[in-house]
Amino acid sequence: MNAILQLEPTWQQWITENIERGVPHNKIISTLFERGFYSAAYELMSQQSDVINIPYIDMTHNSIELPDKTVKLASTFHPPFVAVIESFLSHQECDQLIKSTEGKMKESRVVSPTDGTFAAHNARTSLSFGFQRSATPLITIIENRIEALLHWPAIRGEGLQVLQYGKGAEYRPHYDFFDPKNENFQRNVGKGGQRVGTLLMYLSDVEAGGGTSFPKVNLEVRPKKGMALYFANTKFDGSVESLSLHAGMPVIKGTKYLATKWLRTNPYIG
Ligand SMILES: O=C(O)CCC(=O)C(=O)O
Numbered sequence: 001m002n003a004i005l006q007l008e009p010t011w012q013q014w015i016t017e018n019i020e021r022g023v024p025h026n027k028i029i030s031t032l033f034e035r036g037f038y039s040a041a042y043e044l045m046s047q048q049s050d051v052i053n054i055p056y057i058d059m060t061h062n063s064i065e066l067p068d069k070t071v072k073l074a075s076t077f078h079p080p081f082v083a084v085i086e087s088f089l090s091h092q093e094c095d096q097l098i099k100s101t102e103g104k105m106k107e108s109r110v111v112s113p114t115d116g117t118f119a120a121h122n123a124r125t126s127l128s129f130g131f132q133r134s135a136t137p138l139i140t141i142i143e144n145r146i147e148a149l150l151h152w153p154a155i156r157g158e159g160l161q162v163l164q165y166g167k168g169a170e171y172r173p174h175y176d177f178f179d180p181k182n183e184n185f186q187r188n189v190g191k192g193g194q195r196v197g198t199l200l201m202y203l204s205d206v207e208a209g210g211g212t213s214f215p216k217v218n219l220e221v222r223p224k225k226g227m228a229l230y231f232a233n234t235k236f237d238g239s240v241e242s243l244s245l246h247a248g249m250p251v252i253k254g255t256k257y258l259a260t261k262w263l264r265t266n267p268y269i270g
C-alpha cells in the first residue's frame with residue numbers, strides 16, 4: 001500500500017483538493033512534513049519533478065533501482081531523516097576505494113568554529129584522504145549512484161572523503177551543517193551553500209564499536225561493509241536539523257574504513 005493511501009481519508013482528500021486547486025507541491029509537502037506524515041511527503045516528492053530543495057529517497061518500494069544496480073532500502077527513520085541502504089557498494093568496490101588511498105592518508109581535520117579554517121582536532125581522531133569529484137573511474141560510478149539514489153546532481157557534492165579509524169579513533173558528536181549563527185558561516189557556505197545531507201558508506205566491517213550514533217534520538221547504526229547511511233542535515237524548508245547531531249563511536253576492535261559524501265545546496269567548486 002502506498003503511503004498516501006495509509007493516511008486518514010480526510011488527509012488524502014486534503015492532498016487531492018490542494019493539488020486540484022493548483023497549490024504548489026512544495027507547500028503541500030512542507031505541510032505533510034510539519035504534521036509528521038513523512039512517508040506521504042516523500043511519496044509526493046517522488047511523484048513530481050518541480051524544484052525540490054532537499055535530496056530525497058524514493059521510499060515507495062523496499063528496493064531501489066539505480067542506473068547500474070538495485071539496492072535494498074533496509075531501514076528508515078524520521079526525524080532526523082535517516083535511511084540505511086544495503087549493498088550500496090560491492091565488497092570489491094570497497095577494497096578498491098581503500099587501496100586507492102594507500103600512502104595518502106593524513107590526520108583528519110575539522111572546520112574550526114573559531115576561525116573557519118580546517119585544522120586537526122582531538123574530536124576527530126581518524127586518518128583521511130579527500131578526493132576531488134570524479135577523481136577516478138570508480139569514484140565517478142559511485143557519484144552517479146549517489147546522484148540517482150538521492151535525486152541530487154553530482155555537482156552539488158563535495159569530493160569523496162575516505163576515513164580510517166584505528167582502535168580508539170572516533171569522531172565526537174558534531175553537526176555536518178554550518179551553523180548559521182556562527183560568524184564564519186558565510187566563509188564555509190561560500191563554496192556551494194549549506195551541507196544539506198550526508199551519505200556515509202562503510203568500506204569495512206568492524207569487530208566491535210565504530211557505529212554511527214545519533215545521540216539526540218538514541219539511534220545507532222552499526223558498520224557493515226558496502227552499506228550506506230544517509231541522513232539529512234537540514235529540514236525541508238532549508239533550516240538546520242538540530243536532531244542530526246551524530247558521532248563516529250570509538251572503534252573497540254578492528255579498523256573502520258568509511259567514505260563520506262557531503263551534499264551541498266548549490267554546485268560545489270572545490
Ligand atoms: O564515522 C562515522 O560514523 C561518522 C562520520 C561523520 O560524521 C562524518 O564524516 O561527517
Ligand SMILES: [Fe+2]
Binds near residue numbers: 174175176198246
Ligand atoms: Fe559528520
